[in-house]
Amino acid sequence: MTRVIRLIVNGTSHEVEIPTYRTLLDCLRYDLGLTGSKEGCGVGVCGACTVLLDGKMISSCIALAVFADGHAVTTVEGLAEDERLHPVQQAFMDAGGFQCGICTPGQVVSAKALLDAIPNPSDAQIREWMVGNLCRCTGYYKIVESIRAAAERSRA
Amino acid sequence: MAHRIVGKPIGRLDGIEKVSGEARYSGDVMLPGLVWGKALRSPLPHARILRIDTSKAKALAGVLAVLTARDLPDILVGRRMFDMPLLARDRVRFIGERVAVVAALDPDIAEEALALIDVEYEDLPAVFDPVEAIKDGAPILHENPGAYDGAPSERPHPNVQSVLRFKLGDVEAGFRASDRVFEHTFRTQLDHQGYLEPHAGVVGIDEDGRVQVWASNKMPFRLKELLSQALQLPPAQIRVNLTPIGGDFGGKGSVMDLPLAYHLARATGRPVKMVMRYTEELMAGNPRHPAVITMRTGVSKDGRIVARRVKALFNSGAYAAFKPAPSVNLGGTGMGAGVYRISHLLIEAFCVYSNNIPCGHARSPGEPQMVFAGESHMDMIARELSLDPAEFRRRNLLRDGDLLANGHHLEHVRASETLEAALKASHWSEPKPGPWIGRGAAMTHRHIGVGFTNARVRLESDGTVTLLIALPDTGTGAHLVLRQVVAEVLGLPLDEVEIEIATTDDFTTDSGVGGSRVTHTGGRAAYHAAEKLKEQIQAEAAKLGEPASSLSAIAQAAAREGRTLEASHFYDAKAHGAVTSFTAQVAEVAVDPATGQVTVRHFTTAHDVGTIINPIGHQGQIEGGLIQGLGFALMEEMKTEDGQISTLSLGDFKLPTIQDIPPLTTVLLEDAVGPGPFNAKAIGEGSISAVAPAIANAVADACGVRILDLPITAEKVYFGLKDTERRS
Ligand code: FES
Numbered sequence: 001m002t003r004v005i006r007l008i009v010n011g012t013s014h015e016v017e018i019p020t021y022r023t024l025l026d027c028l029r030y031d032l033g034l035t036g037s038k039e040g041c042g043v044g045v046c047g048a049c050t051v052l053l054d055g056k057m058i059s060s061c062i063a064l065a066v067f068a069d070g071h072a073v074t075t076v077e078g079l080a081e082d083e084r085l086h087p088v089q090q091a092f093m094d095a096g097g098f099q100c101g102i103c104t105p106g107q108v109v110s111a112k113a114l115l116d117a118i119p120n121p122s123d124a125q126i127r128e129w130m131v132g133n134l135c136r137c138t139g140y141y142k143i144v145e146s147i148r149a150a151a152e153r154s155r156a
Numbered sequence: 157m158a159h160r161i162v163g164k165p166i167g168r169l170d171g172i173e174k175v176s177g178e179a180r181y182s183g184d185v186m187l188p189g190l191v192w193g194k195a196l197r198s199p200l201p202h203a204r205i206l207r208i209d210t211s212k213a214k215a216l217a218g219v220l221a222v223l224t225a226r227d228l229p230d231i232l233v234g235r236r237m238f239d240m241p242l243l244a245r246d247r248v249r250f251i252g253e254r255v256a257v258v259a260a261l262d263p264d265i266a267e268e269a270l271a272l273i274d275v276e277y278e279d280l281p282a283v284f285d286p287v288e289a290i291k292d293g294a295p296i297l298h299e300n301p302g303a304y305d306g307a308p309s310e311r312p313h314p315n316v317q318s319v320l321r322f323k324l325g326d327v328e329a330g331f332r333a334s335d336r337v338f339e340h341t342f343r344t345q346l347d348h349q350g351y352l353e354p355h356a357g358v359v360g361i362d363e364d365g366r367v368q369v370w371a372s373n374k375m376p377f378r379l380k381e382l383l384s385q386a387l388q389l390p391p392a393q394i395r396v397n398l399t400p401i402g403g404d405f406g407g408k409g410s411v412m413d414l415p416l417a418y419h420l421a422r423a424t425g426r427p428v429k430m431v432m433r434y435t436e437e438l439m440a441g442n443p444r445h446p447a448v449i450t451m452r453t454g455v456s457k458d459g460r461i462v463a464r465r466v467k468a469l470f471n472s473g474a475y476a477a478f479k480p481a482p483s484v485n486l487g488g489t490g491m492g493a494g495v496y497r498i499s500h501l502l503i504e505a506f507c508v509y510s511n512n513i514p515c516g517h518a519r520s521p522g523e524p525q526m527v528f529a530g531e532s533h534m535d536m537i538a539r540e541l542s543l544d545p546a547e548f549r550r551r552n553l554l555r556d557g558d559l560l561a562n563g564h565h566l567e568h569v570r571a572s573e574t575l576e577a578a579l580k581a582s583h584w585s586e587p588k589p590g591p592w593i594g595r596g597a598a599m600t601h602r603h604i605g606v607g608f609t610n611a612r613v614r615l616e617s618d619g620t621v622t623l624l625i626a627l628p629d630t631g632t633g634a635h636l637v638l639r640q641v642v643a644e645v646l647g648l649p650l651d652e653v654e655i656e657i658a659t660t661d662d663f664t665t666d667s668g669v670g671g672s673r674v675t676h677t678g679g680r681a682a683y684h685a686a687e688k689l690k691e692q693i694q695a696e697a698a699k700l701g702e703p704a705s706s707l708s709a710i711a712q713a714a715a716r717e718g719r720t721l722e723a724s725h726f727y728d729a730k731a732h733g734a735v736t737s738f739t740a741q742v743a744e745v746a747v748d749p750a751t752g753q754v755t756v757r758h759f760t761t762a763h764d765v766g767t768i769i770n771p772i773g774h775q776g777q778i779e780g781g782l783i784q785g786l787g788f789a790l791m792e793e794m795k796t797e798d799g800q801i802s803t804l805s806l807g808d809f810k811l812p813t814i815q816d817i818p819p820l821t822t823v824l825l826e827d828a829v830g831p832g833p834f835n836a837k838a839i840g841e842g843s844i845s846a847v848a849p850a851i852a853n854a855v856a857d858a859c860g861v862r863i864l865d866l867p868i869t870a871e872k873v874y875f876g877l878k879d880t881e882r883r884s
């Protein structure tokens with residue numbers, strides 16, 4: 001069974017016809033060609049597929065696309081404004097907050113949501129918020145540093 | 157020597173695609189007409205395949221092809237020893253082995269088709285434990301393993317894949333000369349590398365028959381060779397296109413699903429993408445070998461090691477195919493000697509067939525297992541000798557000129573300085589801050605990787621320089637390091653050196669990424685190529701007669717004569733091994749006596765390193781490796797029962813999260829004596845191996861419980877505490 005749904009992705013409206021079992025992640029990646037969001041675990045644990053649905057973090061690998069019908073989705077591709085990287089993206093580059101980068105789309109989306117909610121987080125708040133985003137490369141120290149730096153940059 | 161760019165804390169300038177979601181990994185490659193491949197896997201650990209019925213799957217709408225072993229040539233694949241069929245032929249040897257493969261219009265249809273394939277099996281007796289597997293009468297996995305291509309000749313039992321030995325002196329005489337002899341046996345667990353990008357690949361066949369490959373594989377040229385063998389095609393017909401790799405840690409060097417994707421592409425006339433689900437990674441990736449290691453050490457009255465004998469059994473699973481070394485074994489077993497001078501040494505490592513997931517290489521292959529055993533053993537002996545564990549180590553550390561069992565006499569040994577630095581930074585000799593708190597130390601050392609790399613540098617007409625390289629980006633930041641090297645040599649700002657990623661068409665060979673080699677081999681190749689280009693530029697400037705003329709003017713002058721200023725270098729580092737890098741680590745842990753829960757309160761890691769080219773990337777390697785070591789120590793475990801892995805998702809197979817990282821102190825003892833560019837050494841595998849024994853030793857110090865098998869779970873510590881209570 002297929003259905004036509006409307007998604008507002010990074011500010012642009014899309015109409016797609018998809019099978020009802022299609023996950024939001026596959027819909028973004030393969031129906032819309034937005035391959036920034038990644039599939040790691042596929043079961044809602046690793047955070048590589050994190051996107052914002054109406055501003056709230058979700059694991060798009062375990063969300064059906066039909067549930068997002070009519071809603072706004074923000075993916076990693078939508079974080080930069082007018083070619084200018086979001087402070088979180090810039091900070092991940094400056095402080096070495098990624099290595100292989102496969103977790104990074106999810107990390108920066110989660111970190112943006114964090115700074116939207118808590119503009120000046122403590123290290124403990126950073127760790128609590130980011131616990132759903134696994135990273136195998138960095139050992140996380142530089143992710144904490146990156147987010148701290150991004151918060152400072154946003155304040156400046 | 158002061159450098160302009162080498163040694164500067166430059167962030168990941170090369171990562172704009174990664175933070176913006178534009179980087180295209182293999183799983184992201186889309187081609188016109190692309191279809192999806194999926195594999196059906198065996199649910200049984202050892203069975204004969206009686207019948208496979210694919211008719212229902214073939215009839216499903218959207219399915220383009222279904223293949224079984226009968227549709228494929230009878231080829232065995234591997235990295236060094238070729239013992240694994242493309243698809244199981246008549247017999248399956250582990251749960252997760254591929255028995256059929258499907259191509260369909262989308263991945264969901266492909267999965268639906270798998271469920272429609274009917275396979276009839278007949279159970280065969282199976283063996284799972286490596287100790288059992290090498291007993292007389294154990295079920296045999298391969299009738300004649302010695303006949304496989306690349307099989308080592310020594311085979312004390314048909315279930316032994318390989319034996320690796322390191323030997324110094326006369327170990328039995330050493331034991332006779334010892335005052336006391338200690339023996340302990342340790343076990344380590346089955347552990348996945350944990351990269352978050354499952355294996356992914358796309359194979360397309362051009363109209364002229366050229367096979368185009370995009371794969372999460374870190375050794376493109378070796379992959380081309382292996383595919384040439386697996387597909388029975390001339391190497392020139394295959395092109396491997398490099399993509400970023402979403403984490404490797406040793407696990408991404410095989411052909412994995414690529415031959416199947418090729419056969420599906422042939423069968424369908426379409427490019428085929430195969431991406432493993434993480435569950436498939438956990439049941440059929442190529443994880444770290446579990447081990448059973450017995451250490452026997454003879455010491456003199458004054459606490460000097462006289463002799464050591466190590467026997468390791470690695471449970472290699474159903475195939476040897478994933479091990480790349482000529483020994484078809486794990487080189488890290490040499491670390492059974494630790495960082496100590498031992499005149500009489502015998503290490504024997506056996507890789508053993510069993511009906512489990514085939515194991516492969518994982519970051520510093522064999523070392524975390526060996527170092528856990530060896531460094532736990534050291535503390536246990538120190539306790540018996542009533543010596544401070546640090547003092548016991550001090551008395552036995554390697555020194556300049558000492559001979560290692562691999563035949564190298566060591567130079568620039570800084571074992572003692574590294575140990576003392578870690579002890580000092582961790583306040584080793586100060587009283588512990590409270591009860592149930594303990595400290596543990598552990599050490600290791602590691603060679604600097606060898607291999608060969610091609611680099612080409614070109615002066616562009618705008619005066620910038622392009623470095624062409626065929627080393628894939630596994631995430632380490634190596635590409636940035638190489639740019640730094642070229643910029644330094646040529647006196648350019650960093651942003652005037654660009655990197656261009658080659659394919660396997662651009663060079664003839666390259667050993668690829670792995671074994672802590674890239675800064676060394678890639679760095680030296682780039683360094684010498686840049687030096688050559690510099691000479692050309694100087695000669696050209698001299699011809700122009702204006703020494704101060706700009707690089708773009710020089711490039712354009714050459715272009716007017718139809719020339720491009722370009723230089724290549726092939727760097728081959730074969731014979732190296734006299735310089736290693738030492739690591740000393742100290743864990744401070746707290747044990748909760750009510751639950752057995754271990755908390756790492758603080759961790760200190762000290763490294764004897766060469767010139768650091770990029771401090772941010774360097775530290776990132778230390779931190780990443782260390783937290784992998786922490787996971788290995790405390791939580792990661794692929795639990796297996798009768799060949800069935802029960803932790804088949806990242807929810808059950810726990811990797812460390814951001815909440816698990818301890819406060820960290822890093823001490824770097826820089827010493828510009830490495831073989832890399834600007835005397836760099838290696839760092840990628842230096843921080844992982846000593847973490848588990850440091851924590852195990854700290855746990856023993858905190859509560860008296862000695863954990864002999866990893867991971868160190870609360871449950872094991874709790875029952876250890878109960879045991880101690882009962883006995884006292
Ligand atoms: S892929 Fe969605 S949470 Fe891991």
Ligand code: FES
Pocket residue numbers: 097098099100101102103104134135136137138352402403631
């Ligand atoms: S950067 Fe590789 S998993 Fe996070």
